[in-house]
Amino acid sequence: MAPLETGELYKGKGNAKFIWDSDNLSQLYAVAEHLTRRFGDQLLHEAKIDNVGSDQELIVLDEACGTGAVAAGLMDTLSEEAKGKLDLTMVDLAPRMVDLVNQRIKVNEWQNVKVVLADAADSKLPSSHFTHIFLNFGPFIFADPQAGLAEI
Template sequence: MTAVDPSNADAAAAWDGPNGDVWAEHADMFDNGVARYLPPFLDAVALEPSSQVLDVGCGNGITTREAARRAAHVTGVDLSTRMLDLARRRAAAEGLTNVSFVQADVQIADLGDARYDRVISRNGVMFFGDPVAAFANLARTLRPGGRLVLLVWQTMADNPWFTAFRDAIAVGRQLPVPPPDGPGPFALGSPDRVRTLLTSAGFAEPDLVGLREPMYYGPDAATAQRYLSAMLGGLLTELDDGPRADADAGLRAELAAHLGPDGVTYPSAMWIVTARRR
């Protein structure tokens, strides 16, 4: 790992550690879960054959690879060694030679001045310790008139899957709630906050388009439970055997209640955020 800003030290330790390991192990499940959002996101990115692209928080690399099929070159950047390794392997297996992957904290990394036509991110920019500094750094790496295109979660209230899973495994505990102003999954859920952060960082007034799609967790409740038990692992392993059994039963019942003809699904909502560098 190269330099990490102190405000991102905890995030780096998690993503270049147990969190990143879990996401790498379950890459296909997450990608399938939000697959309905990918086509409209790529349409909004509107790549051209000559485009130079930076993919922020690229994770296991699906957006990097999809962008590479439409652009001249795409650089994926992430904190996770494990996910970047998987991203490189998958890009190579697909014969993509116009991609590269870098491990860095984009809040402080030297990304090059006016280097990219697009900066994109699918669910990768909600965890910055200092979001204005991070987005200002991303603005600098865009060419004049270049565009930032983000796919981010709307508010926690608009994404009932989050509270449903946590409530199912709470078993009497008061679980911490991520703050709406981050860092956390819903840090960019408020349009007003998005506008304030991006204009403060050197972007023109952003445009936000709301999307609502079912979030997919597997073909049956048992598959969904295995996946979510891994994702919620830290909250489950801290329980003793009895409460852990209760949490498992609660999660199983919750998922079974959302099993339908398309598998286990939950309502979800995201923003596509588009902003030009001033």
């Protein structure tokens, strides 16, 4: 079998769909979070998320959320008051990643968070709804990276 192109990982070609939904990969991805989280934290820093005022609306989208590295950084960064005003939507195409994120939300007792099983390149979420959109490693695995970036 010929190697898969990066963009084919989410198209379900060959064994690609199985790869993203497998327990082994999702567990490995969770372990690798000590690396991916650093990039997510940098995104949050660049967005000045720690400077969000107590009177500001915070409607956040975490595209291609994986195991929730960006969301974890967000929860560690925000004040309790800001978390109370947070509306966080997390999107991933892999059902196993969505399962892992839902477990994480429950264990950490995160409030005002929902997880959507959807293609980040065409999530069907409302346009211009979010105050902040974060996309950490998604473009590397999108079937159509341009479409994925256009979605944000």
